[in-house]
């Protein structure tokens with residue numbers, strides 16, 4: 001009873017704009033789940049160190065090449081101690097398909113040194129007893145580890161209700177007027193207080209899918225967008241009209257088609 005009272009007091013002191021943005025975020029999360037389904041986080045989680053290195057390898061490349069770089073790394077060095085003792089140049093060669101090979105190789109080696117120093121071995125499980133803020137503080141102190149990478153470790157390895165912001169999410173949240181920001185870090189800070197509780201993972205995954213297939217950086221498929229009426233993007237009408245003039249086949253292939261914005 002006391003806990004419920006305390007929660008309602010906290011909600012009561014939210015500024016009005018936060019309350020309305022939270023409502024807006026919930027409505028958009030509902031619509032995305034309606035159209036794209038509800039992604040559920042698997043019970044089988046990768047270890048925090050694996051997620052950390054895999055996310056670092058995914059920087060500045062696409063999913064396919066990032067995956068190839070990860071597979072090559074694990075195949076050549078099955079144990080983290082093998083990576084730690086390998087020459088940087090050799091690691092760089094192994095992960096070169098993912099781009100920025102020298103920078104990533106040096107950063108991976110440095111991260112492994114830090115983890116071994118702090119944990120006594122190559123295991124970040126000790127982070128599980130820390131708060132989200134403590135984990136973010138610890139991980140982002142490592143070179144090459146930004147807010148998004150730290151948030152990915154929290155979600156994908158620790159099951160925390162945290163909302164990582166990548167380039168797609170940053171763009172879409174701004175177009176949908178959920179955030180007003182110049183960087184993904186600012187979007188993270190703004191979204192943190194409005195993402196519906198216990199739905200951060202689903203909202204995160206669906207916004208990435210939506211950003212890749214519909215609300216693309218170039219030529220967004222506004223004419224087929226289920227969020228058209230909620231979107232604040234000033235060019236949406238122009239994109240919708242341009243797309244309506246082209247054959248549907250040439251626009252791309254979203255999972256859902258809703259042609260109702262252009263008569």
Ligand code: SF4
Pocket residue numbers: 175176214215216220221222223225226227228231232233236239
């Ligand atoms: S209307 Fe266009 S810009 Fe707006 S959310 Fe949909 S696809 Fe993105």
